[in-house]
Amino acid sequence: xxxxxxxxxxxxxxxxxxxxxxxxxxxxxxxxxxxxxxxxxxxxxxxxxxxxxxxxxxxxxxxxxxxxxxxxxxxxxxxxxxxxxxxxxxxxxxxxxxxxxxxxxxxxxxxxxxxxxxxxxxxxxxxxxxxxxxxxxxxxxxxxxxxxxxxxxxxxxxxxxxxxxxxxxxxxxxxxxxxxxxxxxxxxxxxxxxxxxxxxxxxxxxxxxxxxxxxxxxxxxxxxxxxxxxxxxxxxxxxxxxxxxxxxxxxxxxxxxxxxxxxxxxxxxxxxxxxxxxxxxxxxxxxxxxxxxxxxxxxxxxxxxxxxxxxxxxxxxxxxxxxxxxxxxxxxxxxxxxxxxxxxxxxxxxxxxxxxxxxxxxxxxxxxxxxxxxxxxxxxxxxxxxxxxxxxxxxxxxxxxxxxxxxxxxxxxxxxxxxxxxxxxxxxxxxxxxxxxxxxxxxxxxxxxxxxxxxxxxxxxxxxxxxxxxxxxxxxxxxx
Numbered sequence: 001x002x003x004x005x006x007x008x009x010x011x012x013x014x015x016x017x018x019x020x021x022x023x024x025x026x027x028x029x030x031x032x033x034x035x036x037x038x039x040x041x042x043x044x045x046x047x048x049x050x051x052x053x054x055x056x057x058x059x060x061x062x063x064x065x066x067x068x069x070x071x072x073x074x075x076x077x078x079x080x081x082x083x084x085x086x087x088x089x090x091x092x093x094x095x096x097x098x099x100x101x102x103x104x105x106x107x108x109x110x111x112x113x114x115x116x117x118x119x120x121x122x123x124x125x126x127x128x129x130x131x132x133x134x135x136x137x138x139x140x141x142x143x144x145x146x147x148x149x150x151x152x153x154x155x156x157x158x159x160x161x162x163x164x165x166x167x168x169x170x171x172x173x174x175x176x177x178x179x180x181x182x183x184x185x186x187x188x189x190x191x192x193x194x195x196x197x198x199x200x201x202x203x204x205x206x207x208x209x210x211x212x213x214x215x216x217x218x219x220x221x222x223x224x225x226x227x228x229x230x231x232x233x234x235x236x237x238x239x240x241x242x243x244x245x246x247x248x249x250x251x252x253x254x255x256x257x258x259x260x261x262x263x264x265x266x267x268x269x270x271x272x273x274x275x276x277x278x279x280x281x282x283x284x285x286x287x288x289x290x291x292x293x294x295x296x297x298x299x300x301x302x303x304x305x306x307x308x309x310x311x312x313x314x315x316x317x318x319x320x321x322x323x324x325x326x327x328x329x330x331x332x333x334x335x336x337x338x339x340x341x342x343x344x345x346x347x348x349x350x351x352x353x354x355x356x357x358x359x360x361x362x363x364x365x366x367x368x369x370x371x372x373x374x375x376x377x378x379x380x381x382x383x384x385x386x387x388x389x390x391x392x393x394x395x396x397x398x399x400x401x402x403x404x405x406x407x408x409x410x411x412x413x414x415x416x417x418x419x420x421x422x423x424x425x426x427x428x429x430x431x432x433x434x435x436x437x438x439x440x441x442x443x444x445x446x447x448x449x450x451x452x453x454x455x456x457x458x459x460x461x462x463x464x465x466x467x468x469x470x471x472x473x474x475x476x477x478x479x480x
Contacts, residue, residue, distance in 0.1 A: 004281050005145035008270035013146040019261035021086040023254045024106050026377040028079030031113050036413040038120045040069045044402040047116040061112035079109045091141045099141035107133040120381045124315030125255040130322040138292050144281045149293045158262040159222045164328040166218025168314050172331030181333045182207035187440050188334040190387040191251040191363050192372040199249045200440050217242045229268045236266035254377035299324040337438040338390040340461050344428030350464050357422035365438050368453040382417045404431050408467045433462035
């Protein structure tokens with residue numbers, strides 16, 4: 001090890017890069033398969049309209065030069081190809097500068113996608129992927145050992161992810177301080193997984209231990225990342241174990257996996273394998289890393305101030321390139337799960353005996369007999385936004401009307417986002433949406449009915465709507 005690099009961390013870098021490549025693949029694949037219905041030229045929130053309302057300064061990106069659905073598809077699938085190449089080790093076959101360019105390309109492509117993603121790309125893990133991906137550009141390849149400064153910057157990201165999430169909980173819902181939040185969270189989280197039902201039915205004392213352990217991992221352990229080894233390695237390993245617990249208990253896209261990736265280069269892997277022969281870092285590389293470090297330190301002022309602010313905000317970017325951001329989740333916990341159930345009918349006249357058939361979503365709860373599935377790190381964007389819609393119609397006002405319009409047309413791209421379409425032959429005559437309260441069944445109810453969920457009708461969300469003159473007509477007043 002010299003003053004600039006840490007050769008004992010080469011394996012941590014390699015594991016980090018491979019994991020990041022898989023996450024990039026999931027992100028680009030999500031974009032490629034879902035964009036037409038969400039932000040395409042005929043999407044619910046079309047990207048061309050957003051581009052007309054914003055400028056280079058607020059949202060720079062490749063699509064400022066040109067946008068078409070075909071071009072977007074090319075960008076997304078190119079991102080997939082780059083992720084596969086990185087996963088296969090193509091960066092190791094290139095000189096150092098070539099490897100940096102190869103890592104910079106998916107970052108630039110994904111930044112361009114996020115800039116036009118509107119509400120669908122408003123999640124904190126989008127910024128986290130961009131911030132992490134930017135730093136990955138400067139980690140280098142097998143030609144030289146990983147730079148110490150970049151390793152510390154990755155720990156700084158991990159610290160903000162965990163510590164910010166811990167602070168927002170302690171400052172937010174009182175159930176975090178009372179250790180009772182997990183009495184509800186496994187049931188009311190945005191998208192439960194196949195094991196969430198079982199996590200929910202753990203004894204309440206176990207839930208108390210879960211919450212207490214979460215506080216330790218998010219408020220105390222992150223500080224240990226900046227201590228000497230082996231303490232820093234132990235802290236990072238504890239974070240990995242906690243994130244794997246979260247992976248088992250729910251679906252949070254690539255948030256947990258990216259947090260795990262950030263923890264890997266914080267560990268000292270020198271005892272696991274001997275480092276390969278690595279050349280000294282060239283001067284231009286050292287200068288570049290120093291410049292990037294200075295930039296990140298400068299941009300970290302506002303996110304760092306936000307951590308200690310009384311009115312802490314979470315999941316916010318302070319620069320248009322998403323280089324240094326704030327993070328956090330679940331400052332408040334829902335006690336009751338509400339779900340918007342979308343139904344259609346082929347009857348032209350609505351009457352009390354009208355037969356309504358339910359649209360099935362891939363991830364969000366619908367059919368009470370269907371066990372939730374595991375999708376993460378793949379991100380079901382529509383399913384996630386349906387959870388927000390159930391919390392408040394205001395979340396859905398910009399896009400729910402266009403969504404219904406497309407169901408009334410049997411729009412192929414929109415129907416691909418769903419698990420099943422009850423009207424395969426011809427479009428429905430009317431579509432409506434209703435709010436139900438969902439709760440996990442008990443062991444006894446599961447044995448008696450075979451249902452994982454019990455649901456109760458609460459209210460109307462959208463009155464029955466017939467086909468209209470065209471897509472996108474406003475329905476804000478129709479939502480309850």
